[in-house]
Amino acid sequence: MTDWARDPTLDGAGNWFRFFLGPSPDDATESRVFDRVDDVGTTIAETLAVQLPAAELFYVSADMTDLARHAADTLTDYRLHPEDLPAQIGVMVYEHPPVEGTAAARHNAVSVVTWAPGRGGLWVHTWATTSPSQQGIVRIGRTLAQAPRDEVLARARTAAARDLPEPTPENRPSESDETAEQVADHVLATFLPHLERAPVPPSFAPPHGYEWCALTPMEFTEMEGWPDGVSEDESSRDSEARIAMQRTILATWLLMGQTLVRSEQMTAPRAAQRRIERLDPVLDPTVRYIDLRRARTEPSDRPDEDFGNGTREYRHRWIVRGHWRNQYYPSRNDHRPIWIDPHFAGPEDKPLLGGERVNVLRR
Template structure:
């Protein structure tokens, strides 16, 4: 199943109703008592329920299919860096992928097929650099509805994050669907703040508003994140170089300094054509140049 951006307000309401129900209380209690991760981090059922409820009250985001695939792919080449709360679009939020990228589809820890459709997050600050709780929203084989997975605490400081990966075996970057979710989310959060994307605000229609109010939920808008059509460069050369061909520059990350925040952050450079307009297009990224 795929989830449209306009479906997100009702999906959020369903997840919130479940989380606040007696069934939800039992669900988080089972997680806290049976999952070794929560025992190692000393996280009880009340804390699990609290962070999920807090996240579900955040802003709503939907990511288009092409944007999701870009984020999943680009996330694999994204250098690790220390985050802070300003790297998130909002401190709490709910995000869904209209079509889950391929990297977020596969077997879970028990070998059962899973599609990760999105996640909730809730940031906090414990005085040691901060952290964010990430809770997957997933579809398991044999189920016709989306479910919340168990929240995982991700430190903003990469040294702390890598230490947690080493301590908890199921957070291996190369093998686990949840790790792909983390790298994809980090890429999405960066891309949302860059010119490569554009944002459209969608309002629930009248029928959705009525259904939401019937279950005691206020309607909220959804921010749909899509890829902006890239502009093809016509680079005439750098310095004293004169190019006689066009070539394709692959998409890549580049570090950029943000003076207002006094930090470097990766910026995505979209694939584009470089070289004088009308010149022959060649393969690869290396060309011969003539000195003036």
Template sequence: MAKKRTKAWTLAGAARAVRDARIATMQHMQSAPIARHMQEQQLRNAFALKVAHLRGDKPTANALLFGGMGYRDPFPPFTDWAAAADTVVTDEARYLAEAELYVLSPHMCDVVIAAAQSLTLEDLELLGEEDLPGPTGLVMLPRPVLVRTAGGNIADLRAFTWRVPSSILNPSLEDGSLGYLPAVRVSSYNDTHGPVRPDTFLQLAAAAREHGTPLPPLLLDAIKCAGFRYTAAPEQLQVLRDYLKVVKKSGAATRAWHAAHGQDENRVIGEYTPDSQLDDPEDTFQIRFLYAFWRLSEQRITTLQPAPLNHSAQLQADRAGVPADVRVVQLRRTQQAGENTLGGRDWQHRWVVRMHKVRQWYPSLQQHKVIYRGPYIKGPADKPLLGGETVRGLTR
């Protein structure tokens, strides 16, 4: 059987894809009841995890759930999940409509992934509002990235959004009152047509088609906020570790239940090798990816250019009431053509060469910032990218 050919990435095609995906996803959120049904189920599940972790304290669980998504007291009530889901979906559709659009070239995406994997929780404490390229944005990847979540499921992430100003609940005030920290609200979106195809998703997609509202290209996966210049206390980190244990245990129990009822929740189609996905046990990949993207975009190793805009695209955007501009982010320095087979070697992978993460001190700001020095991609474009420490450790 002939190998299926992958459609080549082009700047114009990527720009068209992100414009179309934004409009279709936004309009689905605005009008499709199933979008609210999906969000309601996600809220219920997240609330149940927090209640289990807090041993039945529902008011605190509700505050942590919505306070962690950028909402302030009075929070949407957990006694009316339909109304809460409507609030979240309505807000997300509006934020999606207002976002500035970015697309990553395949090489740039590889570099951002490698950079994100190098970031630690301590590095994320350096995040500040000045790191963001603008108050709101949507960045679309050239392909879905497979990530194993803290709960043990595999997600095919395709886009991320961010928005400021926002805030995150800080429940650690000494007097027990609620406090808030300046933060950025970030959302992750799965690829509706991506390789992850569990039975429950296929049932959901069938129901959406049956109701005349087929699923849009992007599906909202998770919303959370990341505080600016915030250092968690040791006891807070321990609370987070305990919560992640609850998430992992619950995920395993859910998959076991589905398996016992004849449902396959681990189906990934296409050329997928088990255990080849990125692992995200701390539930931080989305913010690590965006932080790496923001820091790299500020450096001279990237180029940012507007995508071509024709009359049809402008008219479509005007009708939807959204901006039509798209910014394409590419790696400035890449290998030259013909370097894929240096010395006649048949290279089986791509890798990031000479990428070093540095916590640079800025005297004028009196603070550190994460910077990356010298990354570029080497190896054949159609080969898999080496990941983890191997990528970050290569020097030549």
């Protein structure tokens, strides 16, 4: 990703963002972060070229990924503080995509998150592997990149002037060759604005294997979910899935600052270290592996004997579900959500409510 961000050729990040985003994306939110005079695509490419080489690397285990997604469902609106971040600049890779199965397929494959300071607060990027459904358009894009640009532009302008409908089973010609031509013309018409502002990137999808999905310029202010950001071709139906993704990232950061999470420093294998050194000797080959500690049955801040010290006498034990609790921190005169693991509550010698049910949690 660092190599791609620094690459000045047509296959580098600069040309990729010019082609797909351009100076003023249609769906970019106008705010104090970006306005209509900004060249958004160029700005994003230039900041990534500076930020990615300086990022700390994090790998989030499958168990930790699952907990973060579960905890995100009940995370209340929260004012993020800069000290909540595990690093000022970071790249975080989830072992598997944390929000699979959403209504918006675009977020299903997101498994990489990068962040760094930016105008307005914090810039958070999400990245996804290219899905099988996108392979067709990737092949078309690579074909367009090999053709003379003037010829591609001329055909795209002709196709756009015809105002062709999107190909469907109902309006496709009977001949397969004619169908292929119709599909190609529709793709060319769709990409005409992109073709007019930049050459087609030869790899079409970034060569490092992760496709950029969205940038959220996140401000350190009160928020519901996160503020709208810059994305590539996002429709209104994506909003719930996007917020679920963003809340999961936020939950991951908050959980990483708690004692139930184990952080282990790991170094890349020797062969990978040599590749990194050839790319840039300054790049750090270490990764922090983020996993869950061994499960416990009692929360550390409330032992069983506390239940006998009040005026109420409990006759049963019960299971407390995992939940967030607002913990006050005098050092910053504010509250911070902390995750309380599922645990048993009540006197140890009392029967368990719902004792006929067995819950097994394997980590």
